[in-house]
Amino acid sequence: MDQLLQHLLNGVLLGATYSLLGIGLTLIFGLMNVVNFAHGEFYTLGAYAVFAALYGTGLSFFAAIPLAIAVGALAGATCERVLLRPLRGESIDTVMLVMIGVWIAMQNAELIGWGGVAKSVPAPFSTAPLVLGPVSVSPLRVFVFAVSILVILAAHLLLAHTRLGRAMRATFQDRETAALMGVRIERIHTITFAFGAGLAAAAGALLGPVFLLYPSMGDLASLKAFSVVILGGLGNFAGAALGGLVLGVAEELGAGYVSSGYRDAVGFAIIVTVLLLRPSGLFARAERVG
Amino acid sequence: MIRMLAVLLSLLSSALVAAPVVAQQEPVKIGLIQPLSGPVAASGNYIRMGAEIARDWINARGGVLGRQVQLLVEDNKSDPKEAATAAEKLIVRDKVPVIVGAWGSSMTLAAMPKLEEYGVPMVVETSSASTITRRGNPWIFRISPPSEMEALGLEKYLKDFGIKQADFLAVNTDWGRGAAAAFGDVLKKSGSSVGATEFMDQAATDMNAQITKIKSGSGDTLFLTTSVEQITLVLKQAQEQRLARKVITTGGSSAPSQLIKQAGPAADGTYHILFFLPWFPEAMPDAKLAKAFVEEWNKRGYPFDGLTEGFRGHDGVLTAVEGVRLAGKADPKAVQQALWKVDVMGLNGPIKFEKDGPAGKESGQSKPSIFIVQIKDGKIALPGFVAKK
Amino acid sequence: MRWLGLGALLAVTATAPFWVWNPYHLHTLIMAGIFAVLALSLNLLLGYTGQLSLGHAAFFGIGAYATALLTVKLEWSPWLGLLAAVALPAAAGFVIGRLALKLRGAYFVLLTISFAGVISLISVNWTELTNGPPGLPGVPALEVALPGLPALSLRSKAAYYYLVLTAVGLADLLCLGLMRSRVGRALVALRENETLAESVGIDGTHYLVLAAVISAGMAGFAGGLYAHYTRYVSPEVFLFSYTVTMVIMVVAGGKGTLAGPIAGAVIFTVLPEALRAVTSWQWQMLAYGAFLIAVLYFMPRGIVPTLRDLGRRP
Numbered sequence: 001m002d003q004l005l006q007h008l009l010n011g012v013l014l015g016a017t018y019s020l021l022g023i024g025l026t027l028i029f030g031l032m033n034v035v036n037f038a039h040g041e042f043y044t045l046g047a048y049a050v051f052a053a054l055y056g057t058g059l060s061f062f063a064a065i066p067l068a069i070a071v072g073a074l075a076g077a078t079c080e081r082v083l084l085r086p087l088r089g090e091s092i093d094t095v096m097l098v099m100i101g102v103w104i105a106m107q108n109a110e111l112i113g114w115g116g117v118a119k120s121v122p123a124p125f126s127t128a129p130l131v132l133g134p135v136s137v138s139p140l141r142v143f144v145f146a147v148s149i150l151v152i153l154a155a156h157l158l159l160a161h162t163r164l165g166r167a168m169r170a171t172f173q174d175r176e177t178a179a180l181m182g183v184r185i186e187r188i189h190t191i192t193f194a195f196g197a198g199l200a201a202a203a204g205a206l207l208g209p210v211f212l213l214y215p216s217m218g219d220l221a222s223l224k225a226f227s228v229v230i231l232g233g234l235g236n237f238a239g240a241a242l243g244g245l246v247l248g249v250a251e252e253l254g255a256g257y258v259s260s261g262y263r264d265a266v267g268f269a270i271i272v273t274v275l276l277l278r279p280s281g282l283f284a285r286a287e288r289v290g
Numbered sequence: 291m292i293r294m295l296a297v298l299l300s301l302l303s304s305a306l307v308a309a310p311v312v313a314q315q316e317p318v319k320i321g322l323i324q325p326l327s328g329p330v331a332a333s334g335n336y337i338r339m340g341a342e343i344a345r346d347w348i349n350a351r352g353g354v355l356g357r358q359v360q361l362l363v364e365d366n367k368s369d370p371k372e373a374a375t376a377a378e379k380l381i382v383r384d385k386v387p388v389i390v391g392a393w394g395s396s397m398t399l400a401a402m403p404k405l406e407e408y409g410v411p412m413v414v415e416t417s418s419a420s421t422i423t424r425r426g427n428p429w430i431f432r433i434s435p436p437s438e439m440e441a442l443g444l445e446k447y448l449k450d451f452g453i454k455q456a457d458f459l460a461v462n463t464d465w466g467r468g469a470a471a472a473f474g475d476v477l478k479k480s481g482s483s484v485g486a487t488e489f490m491d492q493a494a495t496d497m498n499a500q501i502t503k504i505k506s507g508s509g510d511t512l513f514l515t516t517s518v519e520q521i522t523l524v525l526k527q528a529q530e531q532r533l534a535r536k537v538i539t540t541g542g543s544s545a546p547s548q549l550i551k552q553a554g555p556a557a558d559g560t561y562h563i564l565f566f567l568p569w570f571p572e573a574m575p576d577a578k579l580a581k582a583f584v585e586e587w588n589k590r591g592y593p594f595d596g597l598t599e600g601f602r603g604h605d606g607v608l609t610a611v612e613g614v615r616l617a618g619k620a621d622p623k624a625v626q627q628a629l630w631k632v633d634v635m636g637l638n639g640p641i642k643f644e645k646d647g648p649a650g651k652e653s654g655q656s657k658p659s660i661f662i663v664q665i666k667d668g669k670i671a672l673p674g675f676v677a678k679k
Numbered sequence: 680m681r682w683l684g685l686g687a688l689l690a691v692t693a694t695a696p697f698w699v700w701n702p703y704h705l706h707t708l709i710m711a712g713i714f715a716v717l718a719l720s721l722n723l724l725l726g727y728t729g730q731l732s733l734g735h736a737a738f739f740g741i742g743a744y745a746t747a748l749l750t751v752k753l754e755w756s757p758w759l760g761l762l763a764a765v766a767l768p769a770a771a772g773f774v775i776g777r778l779a780l781k782l783r784g785a786y787f788v789l790l791t792i793s794f795a796g797v798i799s800l801i802s803v804n805w806t807e808l809t810n811g812p813p814g815l816p817g818v819p820a821l822e823v824a825l826p827g828l829p830a831l832s833l834r835s836k837a838a839y840y841y842l843v844l845t846a847v848g849l850a851d852l853l854c855l856g857l858m859r860s861r862v863g864r865a866l867v868a869l870r871e872n873e874t875l876a877e878s879v880g881i882d883g884t885h886y887l888v889l890a891a892v893i894s895a896g897m898a899g900f901a902g903g904l905y906a907h908y909t910r911y912v913s914p915e916v917f918l919f920s921y922t923v924t925m926v927i928m929v930v931a932g933g934k935g936t937l938a939g940p941i942a943g944a945v946i947f948t949v950l951p952e953a954l955r956a957v958t959s960w961q962w963q964m965l966a967y968g969a970f971l972i973a974v975l976y977f978m979p980r981g982i983v984p985t986l987r988d989l990g991r992r993p
């Protein structure tokens with residue numbers, strides 16, 4: 001029983017980070033139809049931004065996080081403006097390939113710039129674990145969990161209750177009508193991509209101290225993000241948030257009770273099952289997927 | 291028309307590659323194949339740095355056979371296909387008489403058919419799969435220990451460790467799996483039992499599930515085989531879950547000083563099997579060489595944490611060059627014959643090859659020395675029972 | 680003019696082993712040929728049905744493992760192994776095609792990624808079957824044994840080059856024949872407007888499954904060729920980077936054309952090797968990524984279609 005509780009706790013904590021990764025990608029992939037293979041690189045960028053801020057400018061960890069988010073958003077905006085806008089209208093796989101190029105370029109630039117040795121970001125929390133009955137957890141992970149939830153809520157509020165959010169949703173539901181209503185389509189595209197990239201950077205900034213920083217850290221993050229997006233349904237924000245938690249818990253239980261070697265297979269198996277049985281996502285209303 | 295253009299384009303690029311390299315008969319070229327990009331880029335680069343130090347020292351002493359040594363470095367991108375291509379390029383285009391490489395066991399295995407095809411020897415500096423020297427490839431000379439040899443090296447300390455039941459957590463590659471199997475065998479032979487054997491994907495960052503599972507068992511020792519980054523994460527997560535066990539890392543890639551920095555108190559009390567001790571050069575078989583190497587490494591500003599792996603590059607080049615010297619010429623077949631006669635002192639210890647594998651086609655396997663350290667109060671120490679022996 | 684060009688091309692490629700004097704370059708061309716077959720197979724799915732499979736490395740890998748396991752563990756003849764390298768992935772393609780049923784677009788993409796991921800994990804973890812991470816070294820070379828003549832081992836590079844060249848030619852002809860047939864017309868109709876095509880009685884799922892089977896079988900064949908050339912198969916054949924490379928070759932080369940994937944395969948196999956020669960290892964991948972972005976930016980429809988359009992301009 002104790003083991004199960006610990007597994008569940010692990011899963012929920014892990015799941016929150018997956019959610020953070022997923023909500024950014026569901027906007028970019030789900031709304032903009034861009035297969036963003038560089039999503040993990042914005043995650044990595046956020047992590048390295050925190051590292052640079054801490055060691056370069058001596059900012060505190062808490063101040064470094066919003067800075068990292070801004071860096072990620074800016075990088076996303078630049079990417080959209082420079083690469084994606086001229087290619088608007090090209091087929092989905094051409095755009096996907098460009099993002100693959102960005103992925104390769106960003107990762108190798110990081111390798112050249114920071115070197116391949118892993119870096120660690122010291123967190124301003126004690127490393128002694130909090131003991132809650134039969135389970136234990138580090139204060140840092142509780143902090144990351146709390147902030148992740150806050151960020152997800154903030155993003156949701158922005159999307160659902162602000163004019164900008166309405167403009168975003170309108171643009172991707174019906175471009176022409178939105179344009180006719182006075183929405184600046186080009187700007188919305190840039191903002192949406194920047195928003196998604198910023199969320200990925202937030203995940204990286206928060207997870208930097210939990211894990212370690214190295215140039216290829218984003219690869220796995222990208223893959224998990226795609227799993228979460230499918231679970232939740234393309235473009236479904238709340239779905240991605242919940243989907244992340246589901247994936248985290250499922251992986252934990254799979255690795256704990258079935259086989260640790262096949263851990264990642266759990267994620268894949270979930271995707272395949274969801275796609276076959278309920279392709280629009282676990283939490284979406286039925287929609288056309290073909 | 292278009293197809294013609296396509297072919298022309300490709301031929302043009304081929305011509306670029308074929309552009310004759312300026313004829314340099316002078317230097318003796320040694321090939322080096324390592325993973326210089328991708329997830330294990332750090333390790334590959336440390337080995338390259340160690341190799342460069344060896345090259346510079348040899349050249350400062352006059353080179354070999356009156357010629358300077360030139361190191362030709364190729365990136366295998368952690369992909370066996372690339373390792374084979376890199377080997378082919380080094381052999382065919384650069385005409386190297388000997389290669390050092392290729393880090394990961396599957397990379398080395400992929401390059402082996404090329405070695406046989408062209409008849410060029412390779413000094414294996416890191417790979418641990420036992421099949422490498424058992425496949426009947428007479429062009430392979432390994433200076434790193436296969437997992438079985440490493441496990442045997444631990445045998446004499448087993449009583450001091452007092453292990454009743456051990457669990458294994460290893461990276462899901464041939465290295466991790468081989469280590470778990472080899473150490474498990476040695477433990478079982480000496481009367482201890484093996485509990486859980488868990489694996490983690492090479493890129494995984496969250497090992498909490500495996501740790502929770504291990505914690506629920508009754509083992510008293512955890513054997514950990516993976517790179518330093520994952521060791522750091524495992525130790526931190528183990529501390530979070532209050533896993534109170536003896537931890538022994540194997541494979542020599544644990545870079546304990548980096549662990550201390552990045553895992554902090556979570557690393558305290560852990561033991562590490564290593565093949566080079568930069569903190570105790572005087573305890574190495576050739577103390578003077580070890581001290582000089584550490585000093586040179588620091589002088590070049592290389593990260594100190596890389597020393598536990600960088601020495602492999604040095605020893606690999608040392609061995610390769612010695613082979614050339616004994617052969618009397620930079621000819622691959624002559625070097626291969628000469629490598630059997632190599633008897634030098636490297637940073638890890640004596641390097642001398644014994645036959646391993648099917649009769650008539652044996653590979654060379656040296657018997658490296660094995661060391662154990664412990665992290666105590668944030669510092670590296672020789673465990674009491676080791677210092678005594 | 681066109682036939683002259685085609686004839687010159689054939690002459691050039693057919694005599695390559697005689698004037699490509701460097702075995703390393705011949706090796707590069709052989710790898711390019713294997714990837715050309717792979718790219719053609721992916722193009723069948725992507726270019727003609729419009730569905731993107733990002734799990735094609737799985738079919739490649741299954742083919743490689745099928746022939747490797749049969750020839751190493753059961754000591755089958757390598758030619759039978761090659762047959763299995765086509766059949767097994769084709770069966771897998773059938774399963775995927777039928778499972779996908781009504782899935783299209785991004786959903787299909789993710790299904791293929793997951794499939795590839797699971798297969799990759801199996802190859803690493805199911806050690807009893809696949810030998811796990813150490814892989815299967817010692818895959819035998821192909822041999823041609825005609826009655827009365829001594830066995831001709833296809834170990835030499837020149838011989839293998841011709842084998843691969845034949846394979847590329849066959850794959851090309853297969854695609855050509857397919858496209859000119861009723862199947863091809865149906866696929867194009869489905870790609871352009873599925874609802875309309877279905878309304879005139881073309882069963883979308885049936886043709887998608889057919890395309891998937893042929894595409895997977897071809898990819899598996901490439902895997903078999905790879906296995907008998909490099910004579911070593913390990914779980915790294917399932918690396919995502921292989922899929923990425925394939926996609927790059929097809930899309931940057933020009934999807935939906937027959938020359939595009941071949942050109943893409945040649946260019947993007949030769950490019951990393953050319954970079955290896957002119958830049959030091961630090962800059963190779965960065966240059967590769969930059970080149971890719973540049974190609975797509977200036978020639979978004981692919982190299983071959985763009986050149987073709989240029990050629991057509993008065």
